[in-house]
Amino acid sequence: MEGYGDLSLFGEMSAEEQAQAEEFRKARQSERQQKQKEQIDKIGEVEWVNSLEFQRQRYLRSNRKDAQGDLNFETLRDREPMNFGQAFSRAELILILTSVNEYVLEKGWTTQRHGAFPTRDVPKDTSVSSMVFGRLKDMLFPLLAKHTGISADKWRFRDLFVIGYHEDHQRALELHSDGCLASLTLLMNDTGEFEGGGTYFEKFDLHIKQEPGDAWIHDAKLSHSGVSITRGSRIVMVAFMDTAGGFTGKHIESKFS
Ligand SMILES: O=C(O)CCC(=O)C(=O)O
Ligand SMILES: [Fe+2]
The missing domain is CATH 2.60.120.620 (q2cbj1_9rhob like domain)
Structure with a gap:
């Protein structure tokens, strides 16, 4: 899979399998966003940001590229001791x-x-x-x-x-x-x-x-x-x-x- 940039992350998967994996990832992301929205509607933004669930999720995802923009802390996740x-x-x-x-x-x-x-x-x-x-x-x-x-x-x-x-x-x-x-x-x-x-x-x-x-x-x-x-x-x-x-x-x- 050399020369395919980020796609090489998918290892030996065929183009079709890669598309499926990407679709699955997007579905999970939107499911997560939907759940978060429901939570915010239920308890309010301030309480949600202070909640254990929000803080754990944010930390566990803090090594991901798509999380970097949201972070206001230097994460320990996946980093050197x-x-x-x-x-x-x-x-x-x-x-x-x-x-x-x-x-x-x-x-x-x-x-x-x-x-x-x-x-x-x-x-x-x-x-x-x-x-x-x-x-x-x-x-x-x-x-x-x-x-x-x-x-x-x-x-x-x-x-x-x-x-x-x-x-x-x-x-x-x-x-x-x-x-x-x-x-x-x-x-x-x-x-x-x-x-x-x-x-x-x-x-x-x-x-x-x-x-x-x-x-x-x-x-x-x-x-x-x-x-x-x-x-x-x-x-x-x-x-x-x-x-x-x-x-x-x-x-x-x-x-x-
Ligand atoms: O001996 C060490 O430095 C590591 C010990 C350790 O990783 C553990 O007990 O889980
Ligand atoms: Fe250990």
């Missing part, structure tokens, strides 16, 4: 790690929390959980709002856990995407305690090596992996964030805060 800055000081990281260690000594690491992609991790229901949740919520949700157009009060934690990669146990996490809207990766221990590691993003062929405490946020649907460590241990806090009523409607922060 962003460093949202330092979420925890060194002293706080030590406090959290101590609490995670206590938890692990008592209950051990879990290995089956994420079905298809088992990780060696602990849920964050430790003695510092409310500090962790409070800080992340106050810091990340307003920044997520800035980069997604979804208001801060609509965000929830779907999950939050700590992964312990270790040279003798789990060294890496294979390529996957996360089942939420946005994900946090935050290195907790010193970079001198391991070799290798970091997070790899396939789309950009980008290998990020975090500094302890920095909150790295990425579009959850980007394919990424935990790069293998070759020595020591790498301890990472991961949070899966989504809107209230997102894909499953489930969220967890009420258990902890």
Whole structure:
């Protein structure tokens, strides 16, 4: 399909199939517009623009060419991960790690929390959980709002856990995407305690090596992996964030805060 410009997007489809696909796309678009119009008629323009449904749709479509003109935010959708800055000081990281260690000594690491992609991790229901949740919520949700157009009060934690990669146990996490809207990766221990590691993003062929405490946020649907460590241990806090009523409607922060 070389030389057909945008049409090459349709891959191996025949001209007839391409026309059908285009027709289908237009029908879906007009159906969506019709539904939006009904919503606006029902609740009014201001309420519609503030609604979760509108904000989610706008964000999920914000990587599309036809959405660019409508956007007044720099979208995270389909874009390179962003460093949202330092979420925890060194002293706080030590406090959290101590609490995670206590938890692990008592209950051990879990290995089956994420079905298809088992990780060696602990849920964050430790003695510092409310500090962790409070800080992340106050810091990340307003920044997520800035980069997604979804208001801060609509965000929830779907999950939050700590992964312990270790040279003798789990060294890496294979390529996957996360089942939420946005994900946090935050290195907790010193970079001198391991070799290798970091997070790899396939789309950009980008290998990020975090500094302890920095909150790295990425579009959850980007394919990424935990790069293998070759020595020591790498301890990472991961949070899966989504809107209230997102894909499953489930969220967890009420258990902890
Ligand atoms: O180890 C990392 O940097 C990535 C972890 C991750 O992607 C996950 O737990 O879903
Ligand atoms: Fe992930």
